Amino acid sequence: MTGRRVVILGATGSVGRQALAVIREHPDEFEVVALSAGGASVETLARQIVEFQPRAVAVSEPGAASAVRAAVDRLVAAGDGFAHPEYLEGTPGSATLAALPCEVVLNGITGAAGLPATLGALRAGRTLALANKESLVIGGELVRKEAAPGQIVPVDSEHSALAQALRAGRANEVRRLLVTATGGPFRGRRLAELHGVTRAEALAHPTWSMGPVITINSATMANKGLEVIEAHLLFDIPYERITVVVHPQAYIHSMVEFRDGATIAQINPPDLRLPIALGLRWPERTDDVVPGVDWSTAHTWELEPLDESQTPMVALARAVGELGGAAPAVYNAANEVAVDAFLADRIRFTLIHEVVDDAVAAYTPPAGALTVEELMDYDATARRRATELIRRKTS
Template sequence: MTARRDIVLLGSTGSIGVQAEDVVLRNPERFRVTGIAAGGSDPDALAAQAVRLRVRTVAVADPRATDAVRAAYARHAVAAGLPADGVDLLGGPQAVEQVAASPVDVVLNGITGSVGLGPTLATLRAGTTLALANKESLVAGGALVRQAQQRPDQIVPVDSEHSALAQALRGGRRAEVRRLVLTASGGPFRGRGMADLAAVTPAQALAHPTWRMGPVVTINSATLVNKGLELIEAHWLFDVPAQDIAVVVHPQSVVHSMVEFVDGSTLAQASPPDMRLPIALGLGWPDRVPDAVPACDWTTAAAWTFEPLDTAAFPAVDLARSAVASSATHPAVLNAANEVAVAAFLAGGCGFLDIVRTVHAVLGDHRDTGTSTTLDQVLAAEEWARARAGEILRGSR
C-alpha cells in the first residue's frame, strides 16, 4: 500500500488550490495537508479551508490580513468542534517561503504570478518534491530553479500541458525525442484575425470556452501569452531548445500535449479537460491516483481537430521563443510586462491588442547580454519591466 504523503498547498484558495483540496479530501488514505498558504484577500475562505483540512500551519502573504484570518479561523474551528487557537498562523511574504520549506513530502505551488518564485526556490532548497503549477517560477527564474533543483525528479509539472509531456516522455529515451508539441485551445477568439480583436472587452476575453481559471490566466489564454509562458516553462522543465517546441491549436482540449520521436511516432496524452488529473498526478508522482477524474467516453462519437496557430493574430508564442533566445532575463521581462498590461486591460485602461503590443515594446527596450542570472537581477529586471510597461500604457492613452 502507498504510504500517505504530507502536503503543503501554496495558493490554496485559488483555482489550483481548491481543486487540490478536492483531490486530497477524496483520497485521505493517500494525502494529508499539513500547511496552506494564500495571499489573504479572502480571510474567511482561507480559515474555512484550514478547518476542513485540519492543517497545522497557515501562512498569509499579506500581514494585514492575519487578524482577520485568526478571527475567522476561531469561528469555523469552534463550529467544527475544534480549538479556536489550534493553528500556527504566520504572516508576511517570508511566511509563505517558510511553510514552503516545511519538512513534508510534496509542496504544491499553485500561486499565480512571479511571486511564486521565492517559494519554489525555498521548496527545492529544502529537498522537497515540488508539484509546480506556478509557471512564472520557471519563466522568470528558470536558471535559478535549475540551480536549486537537487535531483532530476524533484519537480513534477502540474500544468495540464506539461503533465501530458511528462507522461508521454515515459514512452521513450530523451535521445529519441525530436520535439515537444504543446496544444492550445485557441481561447475564446480562435479563428479571428487581428482586426477582429481590436474591440474585445474584458468580459469577452474572460469567457473561455473550455477551462475555468483565474482572471489573469484566462486573459493570458485569450492572448495566447499563456502558451508562450508554457513554451518557456517546457524549455526549462525538459531541457529542450525553444525552437524544438511547437504549438498546435486543438479546440477540444482533450489531447493535452504530445511528444514526437525521431522515428516519426508521436505519443499524446488524452483526458477530459479537468485539472484534478494533473494535480493528483503531481501529488502522487510517479504513481497515479485511481479515479482522479472520469475517463474519456469511448462509447460516444467524438472528433478531435488540430490546426496551425495564427501567429499574425496571436504573436505571443513567437515573442516567448525570441525572449528565450535573447537573454536570461528577457523571459522575466516578458512576464512582468504582461502582468501590468493584463491588469490595465481588466481595469479598462487599455485595449486587448495593447497587451501584447506593450509586451513587445518592453522586450525591445530591454538590454541584457549577460549569461548568468541572480535573484536580484531577475527582480530588478521585473521591476524595470513593470515600470516601463506602465510608461508605455500611459503614453498610449
C-alpha cells in the same frame, strides 16, 4: 498509515482548491501540512483550515492573518478543542512554508510572486509540484541549477501530459514536443479584429474555468508563450523542436513525437485534477481522480497548426526564450502589468502585446549569471516601463 505530507501554496486559488478537492476524496493518501493564500478570500481559507487542520498557514496580505483567525473562530464551536495553526503574515510566508518537513510542495501561486517559494522548496529538497509556471520562466537557469533531476513535477495539464508521454521513450529518441492550445475565446479571429474586444469577451474562455489573469493570458496566448518557455526549461528540448497545435476540445493535453515517426498523446476530458493528483504522487497514479473518456460514444476532435503571425505573444515568447537571461522575466512582468490594466478597463486588448513588446525591446542582457536580486531588479524595471507606457497611451 499517514499519507504523503503536502504543502499547498495558493490554497484559495483555482489550483489550490482543486488540489484540496483531490485530497478530500483521497484522505488516506495525503496529509495537509500547511496552506498559504494571498488573503483576499478570508472565508474560503478559514473553511480550509477547519477542514484540513494544517499546522501552519501563511497569508501574504498585511493584516489578513488576524481576519482569517477570527473567521476560523466563527466556524469552530467553542470548547471543541480545535487548535489553531501557526499564522505567518507577509510575502516571505509562502517560501517559509515551502521548506517545512513534507514530501511535496504544490506551488499554485499566481505570477512572479511564486519564485521565492519555488526556490525555497528546491533548496529544502522537497518535490515541487509546479503550477506556477512564471517562477520557472522568470528564474530560468537559476531554478534549473537548484533542481535535482526529477525534483520538479509539472502540474500544468500540457506539461504533465508531456511528462507522461515522454515515459514512452528515451530522451535521445524525441523528435519534438507538441504543446496543445484551445485557441482561447478568439480562435479563428484575425489580430486586426481584436482591437475592440471587451473584458467580458476576453474572460469567456470556451473550455476552462480559471482565474481572471490566467484567462486573459489564454485569450492573448501569452499563457501558451510561457508554456513554450516552460517546456524548453523542463525537458531541455530546443525551441525549434517545440510546436504549438490548436485543439479546441482540450481532450489531447499534449503530445510527443519520436524520431521513428510515432506520436504519443495523453488524453482525458479537460479536468485539472488529474495533473494535480499526478503532481502530488508522481510517478504514482491515484485511483479514480476524474472520469475517463467515454469510448462508447463517437468523438470528433480538431487539430490545426497555430498561426504565430496572428498570435504575437507566442512568437515574442519564443524570442525572449532564445535570448534567455532576464528577458523572460521582463516579458512576464510587463504582461502582468498590462493584463491588470486591461482587467481594470484602462487599456484595449491589443495594447497588451504592445506594452510587452516595448518592455522587451528595451531589455539589455546582463554581463554574467543572474542572482535572484538582479532578476527582481529586471522585473521591477519592466513593471515601471510598462506602467509608464500605459500612462502615456491612455493620458
